[in-house]
Amino acid sequence: xxxxxxxxxxxxxxxxxxxxxxxxxxxxxxxxxxxxxxxxxxxxxxxxxxxxxxxxxxxxxxxxxxxxxxxxxxxxxxxxxxxxxxxxxxxxxxxxxxxxxxxxxxxxxxxxxxxxxxxxxxxxxxxxxxxxxxxxxxxxxxxxxxxxxxxxxxxxxxxxxxxxxxxxxxxxxxxxxxxxxxxxxxxxxxxxxxxxxxxxxxxxxxxxxxxxxxxxxxxxxxxxxxxxxxxxxxxxxxxxxxxxxxxxxxxxxxxxxxxxxxxxxxxxxxxxxxxxxxxxxxxxxxxxxxxxxxxxxxxxxxxxxxxxxxxxxxxxxxxxxxxxxxxx
Amino acid sequence: xxxxxxxxxxxxxxxxxxxxxxxxxxxxxxxxxxxxxxxxxxxxxxxxxxxxxxxxxxxxxxxxxxxxxxxxxxxxxxxxxxxxxxxxxxxxxxxxxxxxxxxxxxxxxxxxxxxxxxxxxxxxxxxxxxxxxxxxxxxxxxxxxxxxxxxxxxxxxxxxxxxxxxxxxxxxxxxxxxxxxxxxxxxxxxxxxxxxxxxxxxxxxxxxxxxx
Ligand code: B12
Numbered sequence: 393x394x395x396x397x398x399x400x401x402x403x404x405x406x407x408x409x410x411x412x413x414x415x416x417x418x419x420x421x422x423x424x425x426x427x428x429x430x431x432x433x434x435x436x437x438x439x440x441x442x443x444x445x446x447x448x449x450x451x452x453x454x455x456x457x458x459x460x461x462x463x464x465x466x467x468x469x470x471x472x473x474x475x476x477x478x479x480x481x482x483x484x485x486x487x488x489x490x491x492x493x494x495x496x497x498x499x500x501x502x503x504x505x506x507x508x509x510x511x512x513x514x515x516x517x518x519x520x521x522x523x524x525x526x527x528x529x530x531x532x533x534x535x536x537x538x539x540x541x542x543x544x545x546x547x548x549x550x551x552x553x554x555x556x557x558x559x560x561x562x563x564x565x566x567x568x569x570x571x572x573x574x575x576x577x578x579x580x581x582x583x584x585x586x587x588x589x590x591x592x593x594x595x596x597x598x599x600x601x602x603x604x605x606x607x608x609x610x611x612x613x614x615x616x617x618x619x620x621x622x623x624x625x626x627x628x629x630x631x632x633x634x635x636x637x638x639x640x641x642x643x644x645x646x647x648x649x650x651x652x653x654x655x656x657x658x659x660x661x662x663x664x665x666x667x668x669x670x671x672x673x674x675x676x677x678x679x680x681x682x683x684x685x686x687x688x689x690x691x692x693x694x695x696x697x698x699x700x701x702x703x704x705x706x707x708x709x710x711x712x713x714x715x716x717x718x719x720x
Numbered sequence: 721x722x723x724x725x726x727x728x729x730x731x732x733x734x735x736x737x738x739x740x741x742x743x744x745x746x747x748x749x750x751x752x753x754x755x756x757x758x759x760x761x762x763x764x765x766x767x768x769x770x771x772x773x774x775x776x777x778x779x780x781x782x783x784x785x786x787x788x789x790x791x792x793x794x795x796x797x798x799x800x801x802x803x804x805x806x807x808x809x810x811x812x813x814x815x816x817x818x819x820x821x822x823x824x825x826x827x828x829x830x831x832x833x834x835x836x837x838x839x840x841x842x843x844x845x846x847x848x849x850x851x852x853x854x855x856x857x858x859x860x861x862x863x864x865x866x867x868x869x870x871x872x873x874x875x876x877x878x879x880x881x882x883x884x885x886x887x888x889x890x891x892x893x894x895x896x897x898x899x900x901x902x903x904x905x906x907x908x909x910x911x912x913x914x915x916x917x918x919x920x921x922x923x924x925x926x927x928x929x930x931x932x
Pocket of ligand 1: 455473474475532536537581582583584585615616617661695696779818819820821822823824825827828864865866867868869870871895896897898899900914915916917918919921
């Protein structure tokens with residue numbers, strides 16, 4: 393069933409934190425097991441869904457999987473997020489050595505399989521898959537600092553890299569859709585390092601192509617303070633923006649059209665992971681109150697919630713939303 | 721002076737070869753290394769630092785300006801030490817163990833250098849004993865640590881404790897920073913200073929050492 397149809401059955405105060413990792417507390421598994429085994433990851437997400445009853449489900453976040461599919465060396469600790477160890481693509485001839493793999497023959501298959509299980513089993517709410525964004529993936533290939541400088545110093549090389557990685561993300565996204573994803577959330581953490589013009593040229597324009605190609609709801613998540621690039625994020629024609637806690641979304645909502653979903657933005661670390669229940673209740677209440685006049689609001693975390701977050705704090709978000717639902 | 725203004729401007733636009741060339745030219749014209757440093761390189765970095773703080777320029781431009789500053793410093797450094805211009809103080813900087821984020825740390829380093837400090841960079845993923853060793857090795861005024869992950873933040877406390885244990889706490893000021901760090905956290909772990917951005921980090925250094 394389609395994304396919006398499912399959501400329309402869920403009432404008006406929607407809650408969908410970016411909360412894959414804390415699920416490992418429920419299944420007593422390691423991060424590594426979840427990122428390498430679709431059945432384990434699916435059980436983790438199923439437990440989370442059973443416990444919290446969110447309005448949208450996401451897989452676990454893994455910003456290294458696309459880079460690994462391109463052959464980069466990845467560090468895989470048992471209980472930390474995977475990271476890319478080396479960033480060897482320094483020029484066009486390095487880039488030419490890379491080729492687009494069949495997603496099924498790489499670790500991308502873990503996520504394809506997980507999303508397949510999610511969309512089959514969870515018929516009541518939409519399953520939204522993640523992909524990394526083009527600019528962040530280029531950063532992993534060539535080094536984040538080099539890539540930032542290349543926006544000015546070697547823009548042609550950077551555009552060649554971006555064209556290539558956008559093709560990989562496009563192929564992966566199509567495979568996710570075929571596996572049953574009802575929406576895709578693009579994660580572009582390094583986007584907030586750029587000026588609005590740079591963001592448009594080196595990220596937004598490529599994201600726009602992905603949105604056009606995928607033809608289903610696409611959301612855009614960028615960590616950090618994105619206040620200045622929100623207009624350019626909207627120009628990507630994505631169907632929703634997920635904004636981090638550094639953005640004053642209550643104030644920004646007037647600049648975001650009503651047909652665009654806004655996800656956000658309780659601080660995932662200071663408040664949700666390590667704050668008190670009262671902190672979460674206070675922030676959630678302020679957000680729901682402040683965002684009320686938009687039907688396009690989804691209460692969420694500003695960014696990915698750490699694995700060791702207090703589950704009762706996550707529960708607090710849902711409890712506050714429930715209180716508002718009852719009042720309606 | 722016209723040439724110093726040119727150095728500052730080319731630094732701000734990140735033209736590294738030009739900055740190196742202009743610094744050489746200024747030296748040939750007989751401008752003092754100290755004036756080149758202060759009126760050219762530091763002036764340029766300060767301007768960039770303020771623009772970055774005000775969102776007028778972004779990370780890429782600051783990184784490129786930093787490169788240009790290094791090009792100028794490469795020419796100037798040997799002459800500065802010959803001509804007896806003393807750095808304001810010596811800073812050891814590193815990103816703590818488990819953490820690979822270094823863009824912010826590099827910017828801080830560059831602003832400190834721009835402000836006239838000598839900075840020794842230990843890189844990323846730096847363990848407590850490495851910090852201790854570096855402080856022991858040569859007279860250090862400030863130890864600066866960066867962390868971008870909430871999981872690596874607490875390691876700053878470990879480093880401070882190791883410095884205490886080695887009996888070095890009295891002789892070195894400790895500064896911390898990075899996106900998740902707050903002034904409160906800095907106080908909690910018994911650091912001497914915190915700054916939210918690279919420009920203020922250099923100011924904080926001066927404040928801690930009571931120099932300007
Ligand atoms: C670039 C980046 C990376 C790059 C790093 C490349 C590099 N060479 O540095 C890569 C891809 C490697 C990376 C990896 C990871 N990252 Co990362 N990354 C970022 C990103 C996008 C930008 C950070 C940055 O450079 N900011 C720009 C600089 C200029 O700002 P800054 O560092 O804050 O520095 C300023 C101030 O803080 C201050 N300052 C900094 N240091 C110091 C020191 C002193 C002494 C002082 C006084 C001041 C000071 O001055 C600076 C200049 O003004 C942020 C998200 C975001 N948009 O903020 C995530 C982010 C920091 N990463 C995050 C995470 C979780 C990770 C990973 C675990 C994997 C993942 N899920 O992405 C790995 C961990 C790897 C590891 N072990 O360290 C999280 C951290 C969450 C948390 N709070 O714990 C963030 C916030 C993104 C997110 N929400 O998911 N990342």
